[in-house]
Amino acid sequence: MTPEAPRDILLHDVEVGGVRTDVAVRRGRIVAVQPGLVAGSADVNVVDGEGGALIPGLHDHHLHLLAAAAALSSVDLTGAGEAWPTRIQQAAPDASGWVRVVGHHDPGLDGLDRWMLDRVRDDVPVRVQHRGGALWSLNSKALRLLPPPTTAGEHIGVERDDTGKRTGRVWRRDDLIRKAGGSALPDLTSLQDRLRALGVTGVTDASPDLDPDALVHVSTSLSTGRSQLRLLLLSGKVPPGLGDWARVGPRKIVLNDHEMPDAQALRDAVTASHEEGRAVALHCVLRTSLVLALWALTSAGSMSKDRIEHGSVVPPELADWIADLGVRVVTQPVLMRDRGDDYLDTVDPHDRDHLYPYARLLARGVKIAPSSDAPYGDLDPWAAMRAGRDRLSANGRRIGADEGIPVRLMLRGFLSRPEDPGGFPRRVAVSEPADLCLLRAPLDEALAQCSADVVRATWVGGR
Template sequence: MSLFLRDVEVDGRPAAVRVAAGVVAAVGRNLKPGSGDEVVDGRGGALVPGLHDHHLHLLATAAAASSVECGPPSVADAEGLRRALARMSATLPEGAWLRGVGYHEQVAGDLDRRGLDALLPDRPLRIQHRGGALWMLNSAALALVSPALDDSADVERDESGTPTGRLWRYDTRLRAAILSAPPDLAAVGARLVSYGITGVTDATPDLDQRSVDLLTGAVLDGSLPVRLQLLGWSDPAGLPRTVRIGPRKLLLRDHDLPRLDELADAVTAAHRQGIPVAVHCVSRESLLLTLTALEQAGPAPGDRIEHAAVVPHEVRSWIARLRVRVVTQPGFVRDRGDDYLTDVAGDDLPYLYPYATLLGAGVPVAPSSDAPYGEIDPWAAMATAGDRLTRRGTGLGLDERVPAETALAGYLSPLDTPGGRPRTVRPGALADLCLLSEALPRALAEPHAGLVRMTITGGVVRYGS
């Protein structure tokens, strides 16, 4: 059966669209539905390609749904954190792990195993810092994962060499040590399509086989009804056709940055295999190191920088000259901006999460959520890209504001070319579509998720009716 969408706005003009066999079959003002068509009345709303989130973490997003929120605005202080942990603990069977997310030091300082023992001593507890890089474990949890701990700088130790319970970038190694039920990817899939998202790039580095099997299985059975690109996996064998391999994720640990020659060699090795790189850069130091390594190794089409959280003005032309793409998170300005104003060094504050000036320098830029570490709603990110206001209403980097239309164009860029030419609704294109309740100019005047009426992936309605 084909799908016929009448009275929709396409590229600013009234039109009707027929979808058949998973693609857009026809677009025209005078199209008429056929006898076998399922007709949808668009009521003048805009029909755009499905949005793409160019950087998130699917399994972590799914796991966050069953975790305790451990930071603002849900938790304000140590006593509030203790109560939140106790409430969740009371619902769990004896010996079960308790997982917390979103912690920030303003709640109870720098937590280690002793601090966590004081909050919850009687079951294994792990809490993730809101930045995603740091896990903090209590003594009960640390005892269980001790065989997985290595001698790297990722394991913080005290003067006697005993682990403090603070583990950096340890997700993959912890996953192997903690037996837990698979997270609910169907719930994540439902959220994604409710926002009009039909494609995502999972930016989790160093995925293991179990994780890839979970993700691809969810794509195959339809519980994750999106097209998927993986940055943390390199073997295309056995992947569904809706899953592709992206650039190779190179995760720079700011507490233990690699030497320049090590990073340049990693870039060169990927390029020799015909694979671009996606380099995680959240500090000025990591960005400068990355650009120098790309200069030394030689950039390749498709190379990208994840986050580009701190970009001094004089560096932006360097990024443009290397033809490197930037995948940014405008939503962080709202979600974390008030903390940035007090926590970020004064010489970095003017350069946080640039957007407009990168575009002005000729750098392709695409927005993303970094979920679960950022809000997954792309329409909220578009609004923040346009006003650059924190939760308390303070402007942060107002010269980096871009119109909602510009941010939407970034969400419409292909998974393999973030920040490239936006996809369009045209004959022959994949029928990954998002129907809005308003025409586009009115919708983008005040973007919000409630505008999404219907989401279609591969010609199948995944959200709305």
């Protein structure tokens, strides 16, 4: 599908940089920012801004598009407590014939395996995703549909017990589940509509290893239709031919805290990516994985666009190391609200003061930007800004020793360029792409409210 040409737009009486003015858009770019502009023809779409702020569209610097879209139609165990089996038993299979479940976390079920799931439901294939996104638990019916082991042995990520039996626990292998028939590529339209309604005009897909079909699906979905979004990809292999809309960012490399990679192999992977001219985005959640990531970057030599993804635990000495390397951090403040109580109850006591230290990293000159990690975090960037400001768990407990960040400062992170998270914010200025978000109120008032309700309209390239 070829996208329709953008209409010329004239935005009357909008606040730009604290001043009420007019903004003209032609062929997808801003061509004038000054009071008293008039439409040149009847074909121009004239919008009365009513004094509302016009800002660049927000960019979510880390989410997972396919998983987020699939989660919209999945059974959600969030808050289910002891009623989780009932939710699975009552769920209707999706179009693929599977029951897809997300939001599993109950500590008593962290060992959820095929036999436990079989007792809940065994009539259809069932897969349950841990809320962190890395682990799937499958019942026996689903497990039998997975590809059999190769002549070289079991597939990486498919767990077996001491007797050699598959346990039903599968780590980071959506590709295998898709081959089993349980993961048709989801329609992204509803997700794109939701993102646009939140004021988001671009996303960075942080999935590490999308296959060619998934890459084409994502790129095509975001570059066409009524709710286009700018796209930056962190996938390891990105074939040519995706078009100009999808850009390639750093290569995502996952460091799992439960199963750390070999240090030399990690360093070699970083070196190989750098030799190809491509920076790396290293998935690090806890202190141990962050130390290994920083060692690998020190040993291989860092690039200016290298990224640390998450950085949930960053003590002062590691913040200094990050600053010395000149790498940036993309993090998820909203998880302090959604998971803060669990963090405070389970994290190493030595690390409780070092959870999500946004202000600490900024003070050391580190480029840092907020993101959602959807579907594993709330998609709403305004919720992330509130969480970064308040630093409170759902039960009102203070998270870490770091200071809260003003909403305006967090907004700067969402406005930073996709290829430069945490850098200078984009501006509403002549020659810039018309990736715009119109708010219902002046900026000071909108930031005081800090709610998605302030978003009135968005445009991507004038569309």
